[in-house]
Amino acid sequence: MSTVELPRISRTRATSASLRLSFLMFMADPQWLIPSMIAPVVFGLVAFELFRGSGPYFLTYAILGAGMMSMWGQTLYGSGWAIGQDREFGTLEPTVQSPTPYVYVVLGRVLWNVVSGLIGGAIVYLVVLAAAGSPPTVPDPIGFVVLFVFVMLTLASVGILFSAAWVYTRYSGFIQNVGEFAFYIGTGCMFPVVLLPFWTNPIALVFPPTWALDALRYLAIPGYVGFGWGFWPDIAGAILTTAIYVAIAGTVFKRVELHVLSKGDLSDY
Amino acid sequence: MTDVPAIEVRGITRVFESRKGFLFREHTRTEALRGVDLTVRSGSIYGLLGPNGAGKTTLVKILSTLLLPTSGTARVLGHDVVEDSDWLRPRIGLVLGGERGLYNRVSARDNLRYFADLYGLPGAEREERITAVLERVDLVSAADRRVEEFSRGMKQKLHIARGILHRPQVLFLDEPTIGLDPKSARETRKLVRSLVSDGVTILLTTHYMFEAEELCPEIAVLSKGRIVAHDTVAGLRQLVGGDRTLEAEAYGFEDREVELLHRLPGVSKVVSEEYGPRTRLTLRLRSPETTASDVEAALPGHSELSVRERRTSLEDVYLDLVEEEAR
Incomplete structure (x- = not known):
């Protein structure tokens, strides 16, 4: 019926608009200083004391452990919370009603949390550096940084799926609060998964960060013994599981949208 | 204008079911809409009146693709609201109003920038269009202030600005003047009339009878999920x-x-x-x-x-x- 020419919806533009809005909201709300600036300082100091004297690479262990703890919370919890805020503000309805598929809005929120998590990681690095008085020995610094960012992206893929739960139900915060630290331990953020009881390992392998973190330790800590298969299979496993998560997210969001449109509780908080 | 109605609703029902409690689950079932039929001509303003809980907002949400009907069919611009929601969303606007629905910690302009991007407004045109809609709702002077500093009336204006930002062909206005002072309400009614002059079809819900009488050539009265009457104001007078x-x-x-x-x-x-x-x-x-x-x-x-x-x-x-x- 209509002959009006409509602008094309750019998914990249929608994602960057969501990322920009998340940044603006972050800057406008002082409460985010606690998880993004203060918590990394605490995590860094605790990890430094925890791993002190545990071997020649204890500084790397401390940075990885505390950095991951900080980034995990920011990326995963922050992503879900951003959607929870959309419920709280009543902005979930107009956003879902826009022509942009909601998953791209979530992607923007998650990417901002990745950036925010990286800032947290940098703070941890500086804190541990200041506490130790010397930088950690990392055999391949460039590879370390690249893999570090990759770990964040694997975290983001889990964050996107968690976000779907926030769209699905207003009670998802409870599930996320309960699950956050179980996942944190289970994926080997603080210490290698191989140190956990064997039965936990297959569960841990479901999560992309488990693979990516194991690869990161192989790269950063000479002599590290993680999963027996080594660095490259870890990378392959991380890429594969991340791709599966992203693919599932695309389908899940469409189904979740149908579910909430059927339930009619998008404006409930 | 075409012969195809802008909005066509046939036998729409909507049932809300909810469960409360953990051990002793309490099940409630509410029939919000009970077989609604409605036809709105293209390029007109159609008024929807009804008491609280009559089903007005439920109907508006169904027509704006935010809620699925339990049964029946609804077509907007000739397209099914369930099957063709992707086609419809860029072509329709929704103003739900109220205190919620805006990003309070950022400015009005940034709220509009965000939604302009979600609606794919061309980058070159975006700022110009945002300024134009802010002018239209008289918010230019407050454009760069945080929304949390806004009065309820200013928020209402921003809701309207967002609703018309992408030049929708059909606009759903759910109580657009609620909370506005008389001057702002009058300006909003003027804006609504000007939108219709631009060819926009408007479905307006309101509690204010004079507003419906002033703006809407045709009116439907919704009560307990059913349309109990629909006609021109003169026709409705004869009816009672x-x-x-x-x-x-x-x-x-x-x-x-x-x-x-x-x-x-x-x-x-x-x-x-x-x-x-x-x-x-x-x-x-x-x-x-x-x-x-x-x-x-x-x-x-x-x-x-x-x-x-x-x-x-x-x-x-x-x-x-x-x-x-x-x-």
């Missing part, structure tokens, strides 16, 4: 018994007096209401035979009797229809 109303007030009337008024020529309905010690009889008149002096003559012996004639208002129509449905 005519466009003239006589009101007689005194300290109580006897039943035989009410019966007597019923039998006066052209009287279609007599409604009795108590106001403290006084009683008001409202007479709807289909024809001009009966006048105020006839009523005074039919009610002798009331020293404090006052009778006045006025035009049947849309509020009279609305109250008659809704009360009839409630009975």
Whole structure:
């Protein structure tokens, strides 16, 4: 019926608009200083004391452990919370009603949390550096940084799926609060998964960060013994599981949208 | 304009089911819409009136693809709201209004930038369009202030600005002037009229009868999930018994007096209401035979009797229809 020419919806533009809005909201709300600036300082100091004297690479262990703890919370919890805020503000309805598929809005929120998590990681690095008085020995610094960012992206893929739960139900915060630290331990953020009881390992392998973190330790800590298969299979496993998560997210969001449109509780908080 | 109606609703129902409690689950079932039929011509303003809980917002949400109907079909611009929601969303606008629905910690302009990007407004045009809609709702001077500093009326204006930002062909306005001061409300009504002049079809829900009467050539009255009447304002007046109303007030009337008024020529309905010690009889008149002096003559012996004639208002129509449905 209509002959009006409509602008094309750019998914990249929608994602960057969501990322920009998340940044603006972050800057406008002082409460985010606690998880993004203060918590990394605490995590860094605790990890430094925890791993002190545990071997020649204890500084790397401390940075990885505390950095991951900080980034995990920011990326995963922050992503879900951003959607929870959309419920709280009543902005979930107009956003879902826009022509942009909601998953791209979530992607923007998650990417901002990745950036925010990286800032947290940098703070941890500086804190541990200041506490130790010397930088950690990392055999391949460039590879370390690249893999570090990759770990964040694997975290983001889990964050996107968690976000779907926030769209699905207003009670998802409870599930996320309960699950956050179980996942944190289970994926080997603080210490290698191989140190956990064997039965936990297959569960841990479901999560992309488990693979990516194991690869990161192989790269950063000479002599590290993680999963027996080594660095490259870890990378392959991380890429594969991340791709599966992203693919599932695309389908899940469409189904979740149908579910909430059927339930009619998008404006409930 | 085309012959295809902008909005066409056939037999829409919507049932909300919810469960409360953990051990002892309590199941509630609410029928928000019970077989609604509606047709809105392209390029017109259609008013939807109804008390709280009548189903107005539910219907608006279904038509704007935010809620799935339980049964029935709804088409907007000739497209099914369930099957073709992706096609429809860029072409329709929704203003739900209220305190929520905006990013309060960022500026009005940044709110609009975000939604402009979600609606794919071309980058070169975006800022120009944002300024244009802010001018249209008289918010330019507050554009760079945080929304949390806004009054309720300013938020309402921003809701409207967002709703029209992407130049929708059909706009759903859910109580757009609620919370606005009289001047802003008048400006909003002017804006609504100008949108229709631009060819936008508007479905407007409102509690304000004068607003519906002023803006909407056609009106539907929704009560308990059903459309109890739909017509022009003049048609609705006839439906409830005519466009003239006589009101007689005194300290109580006897039943035989009410019966007597019923039998006066052209009287279609007599409604009795108590106001403290006084009683008001409202007479709807289909024809001009009966006048105020006839009523005074039919009610002798009331020293404090006052009778006045006025035009049947849309509020009279609305109250008659809704009360009839409630009975």
